[in-house]
Amino acid sequence: MSAIEEVNSHFSTFPDFVCQKLQIASESFTFVGLKSLINFPQTMYMVRDPLLTATINNLMVIDVFAGLGQPISVQSETIIAEIMDGMLVAIHDASGMGVSIYPVPQPNSRTISLPTMENSIGGATSSFNENLESNITLLRSHLNCPELQVKAYNFGGNVKSRVILCYMEETIDPILLDNLTQKLESNQDLEIATMKELSLILDFSRYSFVTHYMTYELPQNAVRAIKNGKAVLFIERMPFAIVLPSIFSDLFMSEDDMNHPPIYAWLLRSLRFIGTLTTLILPGLYVALVSVNPDVLRFELAHSIARSRLDVPYPAIIEALLLLCILELIMEAIIRLPNSIGPTITMVGGIVLGQAVVEAKLVSNLLIIILAATTIANAAVVGFQNTYALRLFKYLLLFLSAFLGVLGLLSGLLILCAYVAGIRTLGVPYLQLIRAKGDSYE
Amino acid sequence: MKKRILVCMVFVILLGGCWDNKDINHRALPIAMGISYQQGNYEVFLDIPTVSDKNEGIQVISAKGDTISAAVNKISMNMESQVDLLHLKVLIVDKAFATLGLSEITASTIRSRHISPKTMFVICDEPLDQFFKGINNMKNGDGKEIYDFFQKNSGWNPEIAHTPVWKVFRSIHSYTNDVVLPIIKSGESTAIQSMGSGILRNGKMVSRLSNEQTLLYNVFDGNSLDGKIEVMGKATVQIVSSRIHNESKFVNNQPVLNSTLHLKVIIMDVIGVPSIEVIKTELQTLLRRILDQIFKKMERANADIFGIGQHYREDLPRTELAEWRTKYLPQAKINLEVKTTIRNTGNLKLK
Numbered sequence: 001m002s003a004i005e006e007v008n009s010h011f012s013t014f015p016d017f018v019c020q021k022l023q024i025a026s027e028s029f030t031f032v033g034l035k036s037l038i039n040f041p042q043t044m045y046m047v048r049d050p051l052l053t054a055t056i057n058n059l060m061v062i063d064v065f066a067g068l069g070q071p072i073s074v075q076s077e078t079i080i081a082e083i084m085d086g087m088l089v090a091i092h093d094a095s096g097m098g099v100s101i102y103p104v105p106q107p108n109s110r111t112i113s114l115p116t117m118e119n120s121i122g123g124a125t126s127s128f129n130e131n132l133e134s135n136i137t138l139l140r141s142h143l144n145c146p147e148l149q150v151k152a153y154n155f156g157g158n159v160k161s162r163v164i165l166c167y168m169e170e171t172i173d174p175i176l177l178d179n180l181t182q183k184l185e186s187n188q189d190l191e192i193a194t195m196k197e198l199s200l201i202l203d204f205s206r207y208s209f210v211t212h213y214m215t216y217e218l219p220q221n222a223v224r225a226i227k228n229g230k231a232v233l234f235i236e237r238m239p240f241a242i243v244l245p246s247i248f249s250d251l252f253m254s255e256d257d258m259n260h261p262p263i264y265a266w267l268l269r270s271l272r273f274i275g276t277l278t279t280l281i282l283p284g285l286y287v288a289l290v291s292v293n294p295d296v297l298r299f300e301l302a303h304s305i306a307r308s309r310l311d312v313p314y315p316a317i318i319e320a321l322l323l324l325c326i327l328e329l330i331m332e333a334i335i336r337l338p339n340s341i342g343p344t345i346t347m348v349g350g351i352v353l354g355q356a357v358v359e360a361k362l363v364s365n366l367l368i369i370i371l372a373a374t375t376i377a378n379a380a381v382v383g384f385q386n387t388y389a390l391r392l393f394k395y396l397l398l399f400l401s402a403f404l405g406v407l408g409l410l411s412g413l414l415i416l417c418a419y420v421a422g423i424r425t426l427g428v429p430y431l432q433l434i435r436a437k438g439d440s441y442e
Numbered sequence: 443m444k445k446r447i448l449v450c451m452v453f454v455i456l457l458g459g460c461w462d463n464k465d466i467n468h469r470a471l472p473i474a475m476g477i478s479y480q481q482g483n484y485e486v487f488l489d490i491p492t493v494s495d496k497n498e499g500i501q502v503i504s505a506k507g508d509t510i511s512a513a514v515n516k517i518s519m520n521m522e523s524q525v526d527l528l529h530l531k532v533l534i535v536d537k538a539f540a541t542l543g544l545s546e547i548t549a550s551t552i553r554s555r556h557i558s559p560k561t562m563f564v565i566c567d568e569p570l571d572q573f574f575k576g577i578n579n580m581k582n583g584d585g586k587e588i589y590d591f592f593q594k595n596s597g598w599n600p601e602i603a604h605t606p607v608w609k610v611f612r613s614i615h616s617y618t619n620d621v622v623l624p625i626i627k628s629g630e631s632t633a634i635q636s637m638g639s640g641i642l643r644n645g646k647m648v649s650r651l652s653n654e655q656t657l658l659y660n661v662f663d664g665n666s667l668d669g670k671i672e673v674m675g676k677a678t679v680q681i682v683s684s685r686i687h688n689e690s691k692f693v694n695n696q697p698v699l700n701s702t703l704h705l706k707v708i709i710m711d712v713i714g715v716p717s718i719e720v721i722k723t724e725l726q727t728l729l730r731r732i733l734d735q736i737f738k739k740m741e742r743a744n745a746d747i748f749g750i751g752q753h754y755r756e757d758l759p760r761t762e763l764a765e766w767r768t769k770y771l772p773q774a775k776i777n778l779e780v781k782t783t784i785r786n787t788g789n790l791k792l793k
Contacts, residue, residue: 232617293529294466295558299589301528302471306493309467402463403454 004030004091006076007083022048025055029065030091032079036106037086043103047090065092069101085160112138115217117240117384122259127217132162134233138219139166139241143226153184155192155201163192164234166222171229174436179426180231180244192235198242202426209387209392212425214250215240224255229436235340245425246385249433251276254382275380279390280416282374283320284401286367286410292405311361317402318441319363323371324398326353328391331375467493469526470518473589475557476534477510477547486513487534487574488525491586494641500586502574510550525555528754531589533563534573537640537647540623545614545645551570551612559608562592565647567627567637576628584653587633588661591626599655600669600681603639614645617763618751622651622659643745651736658732660728662686662703663748673724676716679707682785690753697774703729709792718784718792726780729764731776741772750774771790 004019011017016036022029022044029051031044047068054064072078072089074096079089088103100222112134115127124142128135136150151165167177167185182203187201195213204212216222222232222241233242257265288379290309294302312319330349334342354372374394378387400408400415423430426427428437472636477489487504503521507513518525533551535544544563551557566573577588590597603624613621622639629635639656641649651659659668661684670680689700709721716724740747744767751766758766 289466291463291465294469294471296524299471299473299529299531299586302466303491303493303586306469306471307469307495309465310493310495312467315463400454405463 002075003076003079004032007032007079010076010080011083020044022051024048024051024061027061027065028093030093031088032091033083033088033103034086037103037108038088039104039106043088043101046104047088047101062092062095062097066088066097066099069099071097072100074098107323109134118217118221120218120220121257123220123256124218126219127239128219128222128234128241130237132234132236134165135241136164136166139222139232142219142223148226151181153188155188155190157189157191158190159193161192161236163236166226166232166234167230168226171227172231173229173428175427176229176231176245176436183426193237195242198233198235202244205423208423210389210420210423210430211246211383212244212423214243214383215245216243217241218255221255224258228434245428245429245436246383247428247432247436248420248430250383251381251386253434272380272382275377276390278377279381280394280397280413281373281409282370282377283394284397284412285322285406286370287320287398288315288401288405288409292404292408296406305364305366308364308366312364313361316367317398319367320371320398323357323363323367324395326357327371327375451731452644453767464524464526468523470521470523471529473524473529473586474532474534474711475530476504476536476566476574477539478536478570479539479542479574483508484510484513485570486510486517487570488514488517489574489577489588490525500578501583502578504571508612510547511554514652527554530557530561533557533561534566534570534588534626535564536566536570537625540640540642540647543644543646544610544642548607548611548614548645551607557607559611560606563605563607563610563623564592565623565640567625575708577633579633588592591634599636600665601657602636603651603656603659604665610642610645613642618746619749620644620745620747620754620767622656622747623647624656625650640649641739641743641747642743643743648745649739649743650682651739653737655732656730659736661705662701662733662736664672670710671728673721673728676713676724677709678711678723679721679784680710681723682706682708687752690750690757691777692754692757697750697770698777699750699753700777700779702779702781705729706785707782708785709787712792716792718787721792722782722784725782729780730778737776741774744768744771746771750776 008019008264011032014034016034018031018033018035018038018040020031020040022031031047033040033043051061051069054061068090069087072082074091078096082089082100086103088101088107090099090101109131110129112126112129114125117411118127126138128138130270132338136439140148145168147168147170149165149167149169153165155161155163155164163184165180183202190197190199190201192201199206202212214225216225217240219241222243226232231244233244235242252269257268260268289297290305294305297305309316314322325351330345337345354368358365359369378390381387381390396415397409397412400412402408405413421429421431452789470488470490472488472490474489476489478485478487483506485504485506487502490501490503492499492501503517505513505516505520507516514525514527531611535547548563551561552559562746587597592602592604593599594604603622605621605623610623613619621642623642624639625637629638636653638652639659640647640648641651657671661669661681664684664686668680668682670678672678683706685704687702687704691698705725707725712721736747746767751771754766754770755763758770762769
């Protein structure tokens with residue numbers, strides 16, 4: 001059985017498989033490909049044109065045919081792999097020569113459009129999408145200098161996916177680059193389709209609470225990261241750039257700040273810092289002050305808090321957990337709801353539940369205010385990956401405050417500082433500002 | 443490692459004692475505590491603002507006991523919530539008790555750690571049960587008057603002495619420092635009425651100052667304030683800033699203190715048409731007269747309320763310093779010079 005017959009039988013049940021004969025003068029060719037990946041009419045037109053011209057001008061058709069693309073060995077496995085990769089495979093029937101031709105592809109991605117997860121107030125608004133090539137195009141148009149290095153890696157055994165690594169030779173930290181390329185090169189047999197698989201390849205701890213990477217939809221953010229000595233990864237079908245490593249300042253600094261006057265940029269960053277502290281401390285502080293250390297409060301405040309908690313049946317920690325649980329549920333529920341139903345949940349959750357829960361004397365008024373402030377402050381941080389860590393850490397502080405009061409709150413903050421100080425991503429410590437500099441720790 | 447973390451967590455939970463925490467609405471937060479002493483028995487009054495929706499009134503609860511903590515415990519036992527003295531702002535003793543001596547209760551207050559050392563110490567000019575009945579009057583307001591009365595950002599006035607518990611404790615154990623405590627009683631048209639202040643020596647009340655003298659005491663003691671002084675029949679001035687410069691020396695084994703008091707005042711009222719110079723000189727003689735009165739009282743009572751002895755600590759050995767109040771203070775010569783600047787005369791001009 002010839003190779004082409006084997007290919008035909010392999011694809012026999014595929015509805016999008018095309019095997020087409022083409023007769024040019026006395027030579028006959030077989031073209032095979034998947035029409036779901038290839039725009040066939042245009043591709044055939046593109047292929048036939050040079051062959052016809054060759055016959056008219058009495059050139060060797062076979063030479064022109066060989067120049068259409070990459071010569072491949074005619075074996076069924078090679079042909080199948082090329083077809084699955086979206087290439088058009090052409091075989092000269094008489095000589096059995098095979099060529100893999102880059103075709104006119106079927107459009108398989110949205111066009112470059114507005115970001116869906118990020119917002120830009122002062123800068124460009126075109127965002128990365130699922131198409132690797134257009135992502136590189138966007139990156140290059142924002143950083144059109146010859147120093148930009150672009151390296152491609154192929155991952156996966158059965159399921160293939162391409163990963164592109166971009167960085168600038170003179171700015172990137174050598175330790176980071178060494179670690180990164182070594183990890184990428186040694187794990188090329190693994191599949192990479194999700195961020196979890198990427199974390200596995202890059203050897204990140206499974207029990208890490210703080211994100212090791214940032215994802216950006218806006219190219220200017222990725223470019224800023226490259227300029228600051230970080231590496232950017234693009235994975236096929238991932239509509240964002242993965243910036244490695246993430247450092248402490250990523251919580252507060254955004255490229256968009258650079259489009260504002262410096263004073264306002266710094267004020268905005270301080271605001272985000274205050275937001276971080278607020279969302280971490282406030283629920284714990286409430287519990288500490290209400291149930292363990294009321295002596296810290298001014299008398300007037302203590303009296304009015306006592307009044308607002310008059311008929312509340314639960315201790316402060318239960319009260320706070322109850323409402324926090326509902327808030328987490330609302331935040332989680334709203335992600336997957338269609339846009340048309342989302343506002344209903346907000347209204348029911350915010351107004352109806354909030355009001356009713358106070359009137360039913362399940363929680364105190366003050367707690368509603370505090371938890372609202374906490375949730376709002378949580379969103380002030382740059383990058384949604386970072387909000388997860390803050391959402392979790394506030395529970396640590398909450399429990400410690402319930403046990404040990406203000407002292408517990410303080411020791412909780414100390415534990416957090418120690419934890420954050422110990423994080424390293426690919427040899428780069430987490431606690432750094434602006435430049436990601438590696439140290440020789442690992 | 444994991445085991446160690448687990449052990450730590452268990453200890454945090456077990457040793458935290460979180461089940462003993464009482465929420466703020468299950469604690470009674472008294473703002474004032476009255477203590478009287480009769481025949482070896484303490485009677486404690488607690489002034490607890492009621493926590494209710496309508497936010498009305500106070501609750502006055504009293505109990506007797508051999509010690510203060512025994513009496514407080516008795517109240518806590520009989521109340522529906524736990525008494526938490528950490529928010530206590532005013533400690534009131536009656537005059538008889540103050541004359542008898544406050545060193546014991548000051549020591550127990552500092553020792554117990556349940557009462558903040560910043561709590562104000564106050565002497566009451568009438569029996570405590572009567573006083574608490576007086577301020578527990580609904581028409582007086584929400585029951586927190588006693589707290590507001592001594593708050594510098596609300597009801598406090600420069601005519602009222604301002605002495606926290608730690609200063610009393612210091613005066614008891616110091617050779618060279620005494621304090622004055624405010625004296626109050628329940629008023630007729632207001633909840634509380636200031637009755638001047640009492641001079642405390644080693645924790646015992648030995649003499650009294652009037653309201654006017656207390657104002658001058660506060661000025662000379664260096665508390666920044668904006669008290670108003672009436673210059674006999676001529677004008678009323680308001681003190682806007684005061685500064686004291688002291689020079690201490692020994693002359694013939696007799697302490698001499700040269701004090702210069704710089705006052706900046708503004709004129710509030712004038713009667714007739716006095717000139718600025720007249721007001722100035724009148725003010726200076728008036729201040730000197732009142733302060734001389736205070737110094738006389740001080741010498742008679744052997745109580746160093748201005749802490750004059752502080753300036754001589756380096757000149758005297760400790761054995762001599764122990765006799766500061768009795769041996770040196772009565773001989774002390776204080777040369778006071780008052781320099782006043784009239785900063786402005788209001789919107790009207792004076793000749």
